[in-house]
Amino acid sequence: MHYAGSDRREFFRINDTVVVDYKVIEKQQVAQAADRVARASVDDETNEKAQLRAIQNAFSHLVDQINHHDREVARALRMLDDKINLVSQSMQRYNNPINPDDLTEANLSGGGIAFMVDEAVPIRDHVELHLQLLPTANTIHALATVISCERLMGASPDKPYHLRMVFTHMDEQDRNQLVKHTLNRQAEMLRGGVANESMSLREF
Secondary structure: OOEEOOOOOOOOEEEEEEEEEEEEEEEEHHHHHHHHHHHHHHHHHOHHHHHHHHHHHHHHHHHHHHHOHHHHHHHHHHHHHHHHHHHHHHHHHHOOOOOHHHHEEEEEEEEEEEEEEEEOOOOOEEEEEEEEEOOOOHHHHHEEEEEEEEEEOOOOOOOOOEEEEEEEEEHHHHHHHHHHHHHHHHHHHHHHHOOOHHOOOOOO
């Protein structure tokens, strides 16, 4: 288990579209919520996700070794791996269809998240989140603390409050997955010539 407040790492922030499921946790229930995040990680070690992760790590290490001797073969293997990953992502999207009504515009980083909500949440309250990233359909489970929640002038009356949170509990694998996602999205924006205004803002 990784505790976000235990270091001062900085993360790139992006404006993104994700699926967010969140609920406010009472103070006396925070330990249980943190345990759920940890237990999800432990349970993960027995399922297919953990096995695929172990295979991917071993494959990447092997390709790096092959690259020292034959770069063309290593390049072909990486292309094959990318192709398999695309097929896997397509299957995940098929098995976990996303309702467009569930999509949320968010400002996201490896350290926190901000998005509009319908009701104000007090500062320093604890929130349990499940995020689904696009287009991979990968899920992130985390515990976060509210750092601000302000009503914005001109915002939609359905969701007038801007909720900002910093992640406090998240599995390291989920953290790495989230950071990789934000870096990939940033690279896509740069390739497309889209300026990411959020990069000039203060980090979570």
